[in-house]
Amino acid sequence: MNAIDKTLSSDISLGVLLEALAASPTLPLAFRYDTRLVKPGYHVTEVKTGQFSALDCGANPEAWAEIFVQLWDIEECDRTHMPAGKFAAIIRKVSEHVQLDGSAKLTFEVSDGVQPMQLYCASTPLVTDGAVYVELFPRAASCKPRDRWLAEQAQAVACCGSANTAKCCG
Known part of the structure; x- marks a missing residue:
């Protein structure tokens, strides 16, 4: 995989994750990373949120919200993977004390x-x-101006290759 190829991951938000888990609350929730499953005794040790402001490499101001979920990948006694509903309940408990934006970037x-x-x-x-499986992909560094340019190019190709050619490319 190319270091800047992001096609394998969809980089979902917390809201998308919780919506999917609500459909199967009693099923075990397993995360897969680096070609292996988290151990059945894993813990959600911390959920935190942050508001970030930055200047990218093209001198463009950037701002975003991000939610971090910390997983401790351990084996513990005879535990099984936690049910999807329990994970959602942990997030709900956090949201009682910390404002979580469901559309925030999820890490x-x-x-x-x-x-x-x-x-x-x-x-x-x-x-x-x-079971409910969530594939985790390494969060790679990227160049935001280049990412925006690539997205614009992809949109232009999609548009110019369609019946809307006159409207998009004219």
């Missing part, structure tokens, strides 16, 4: 307590084999 911080924490974005949850 997972994952560590086994030994290796350094790594940052991941999440794909849309999939229900398969009696």
Whole structure:
């Protein structure tokens, strides 16, 4: 995979995740990262939110909200993967004390307590084999001006290749 290819992940928001989990609250919730599943005893150790302001490499001001969910990837006794509804309840409990924006960028911080924490974005949850699976992909650095330019190019190609050619490309 190319270092700037983001086609594998959809980089979902917290709201999209919670909506998907609400459809299957009793099913186990398993996260997959670096080609492995989180261990059944995993804990959600922290949920935090932040408002960020920055200047990108093209001197463009940027601002966004981001929610971080920290997963501690451990094996614990005879535990199973937590039900999707329990994960949602943890988020609801946090939202009683901290204002969480459902449309905010969602980042997972994952560590086994030994290796350094790594940052991941999440794909849309999939229900398969009696569980809800969320694929986590490493959150790579990017150049926002280049990302915007690529998005504009993709939109132009999609538009100019359609029946709307005169309207889009004229």
